[in-house]
Amino acid sequence: MTEYANKGTQIRFFNSMTRRIEVFKPICDDQTRIYSCGPTVYNYAHIGNLRAYVFTDTLRRFLNWKGQTVTHVINITDVGHLTSDEDAGEDKMELASQSMEKDIWQIAEYFTQAFKSDLSQLNVLRPTLWSTATDHIHDMIAFARVLEDSGVTYELATGLYFDTTKVPNYGSLALTPREGQEEGARVDPIAGKRNATDFAIWRRSPSEGKRQMEWLSPWGPGAPGWHLECSVMSMKYLGSRFDIHTGGIDHREIHHCNEIAQNQAYAGHAHSGANGWMHNNFLIDRSGKMSKSKGDFSTLSSLIARGIHPLAFRLMCLSTHYRSELEFSIETLAGQLVRLKRLVGAISSLSQQVESDSWMRIPAELGFSSGAAFTYPRTVLEQKLSPHGEKLLDGFDREMSEDLMTPRALPFLDETINHGQLCAEEKLRILASMDLVFGLKLFETRRCDLALRPKDASLSASEVEVLLEQRQQSRRAKDFSNADAIRNRLHAAGIEMMDGQEPSWEWRPLLR
Ligand SMILES: [Zn+2]
Structure with missing residues (x-):
């Protein structure tokens, strides 16, 4: 462990289970085990x-x-689960297979690769392990047998079900108690279910027609219920008690409650899986722009196609605390692209002021994208910092340690860049250290990578940069007719000039 790692602010995270911010204490000293629902x-x-x-x-x-x-x-999750969390409705994977006229295994492989590619474009580190549901069917069957032996299940014509009255405090993680709630009117209730909250451990295939994905089991041919895989795989790879389980806030109400119930029935009541449960809030779209009819900004590739660099989306995520709703707007996203570009530009001019950049290559050598578990030695900061530098980094540490308060940690980047009493090299070392956490690739990205890629390809990214510069010169020289001609050319290429606006808005993608 590095010197810095031993000091600094104590980490505190919000735990959805206890509903409060708690000091984070890993079970095993300096090892943290995390499971994230995929x-x-x-x-x-x-x-x-x-x-x-x-x-x-x-x-x-x-x-x-x-x-x-x-x-x-x-x-x-490459086993289809149903269009409702309540074990009713149609199988999502089978539906996709029908509509795309592809084999269900091809669908799974194709969208798994697409997902991994999205994550890599967002500079998300590869997990230590990707675990795939269909590789664990036998583990799931064995787990389900233990549940059956412990008397918490019952069998119906449609499969094996978990009786949620058999575990204490079922659903205590959920914000909304579900007792007495009727199953959604949109889907058919399962005949014979004892309690509304009971859920499928094994879904038996319907007698008519064969499913593309099904396996033999003691409860007939079929497929595991969705909640089972996360209990089985988290326990297999991380143990019956690990540190943090993450997921979207929508998982808090049903999926994670069911995981906990399974874990308790399998391993004893003390074993609810993770010590800490952390849930991110929704991304919401008040503009309606994400809908297909209004332009469809709903996937990463749809943003990229409009000239938004994926790391601008990452920056947008970091600009809102993970437990708050993130309001999506294409204007905000375009603003984050400009912000990112300014940060990259500032770092590149700082780099020009220092003689050697050998230290800047260190992060790449640490294997940022390797899947192996590793710690970040604070190599970039081994040299002692000045008191000003220490103060900046301590401030950053304090905000991040308080339940990952990224919106309040991000301004430390600008504060470092604009600091009047630090030399360029020390600034760079501090910025590189912060970017290990933000993952914005501030040192690896070039400004031209962030330039817009005009849709009509008549202009290259560097040509756009040149035109923007020429336009600025024309404006300074008061040659407005030339400036206007350049503006029109850029406009045709999908770039909107933001003269007279907020100073950070030099230009943005033309929002159409
Ligand atoms: Zn899960």
Whole structure:
């Protein structure tokens, strides 16, 4: 562990289970084990889902920065679960297979790769382990047999069900108690279910027609219920008690309550899985722009196609605390692109002021993208900092340690850049250290990478940069007709000039 890792602010996280902010104490000293619920791979990931992985990645990077070795497991749900969390409705994977006229296994493989590619574009570190549901069917059957033997299940014609009255405090994680709630009117209730909150452990295939994905089991051919895989895989790889379980806030009400019930029935009541449960809030769209009819900004590739760099989306996520709703707007996103570009530009001019940049290559050598568990030695900061530098980094540490308060930690980047009493090299070392946590690739990205890629390809990114510069010169020289001609050319290429606006808005993608 590095010197810095041993000091600094005590980490405190909000635990959804206890509903308060608590001091974070890993079970094993300097090792943290995290399980994150992954996607069901029947479609491209929605940017609201991607927010969950930017959050988890920031959590992991910050723990690394504090000297923790993090073992991180994310699952891939490639067994279709149903269009409702309530075990009714149609199988999402089977539906995708029908509509895309592809084999269900091809669907799973295709969207798994698309998801991983999204994460890599968002600079999300590869987890220590990707665990795939279909690789664990036998483990799930064995787990379900233990549940059956312990008397918490019952069998119906449709499969094996968990009786949620058999575990104490079922659903205590949920914000909304579900007792007495009727199953949604949209889906058929399961005949014979004893309690509304009971859920499928094993879904038996319907007698008519064969499912594309099904396995033999003691309860007939079929597929595991969705909640089972997370209990089985988290326990297999992280143990029956690990440190943090993450997921979107929508998982808090049903999926995670069911995981906890399964864990308790399997391993004893003390074993609810994780010590800490952390949930990120929704990404919401008041503008309606994410809908297909109004332009469709719902996937990462749809943003990229409009000239938004994926790391601008990462920056947008970091600009709102993970437990708050993140309000999506394309204008905000365009503003974050400009902010990112300014940060990259400032760092590049600081770099020009220092003689050697050998230290800047260190982060890459640490294996940022390697899947192995590792700690970040504070190599970039081994040299002693000045009291001003210490103060900046301590401020950053304080905000991040308080339940990952990224919106209040981000301004430390600007404060460092603009600091009047630090030399360029010390600024760079501090910025590099902060970016280990933010993951914005401030040192690896070039300004031209962030330049807009005009849709009509008549202009290259560097040509755009040149035109922007020429336009500025024309304006300074009061040659407004030339400035206007350049503006029109840029406009045709999908770039809107933001003269007379907030100073940070030099230009943005033309929002159409
Ligand atoms: Zn899960």
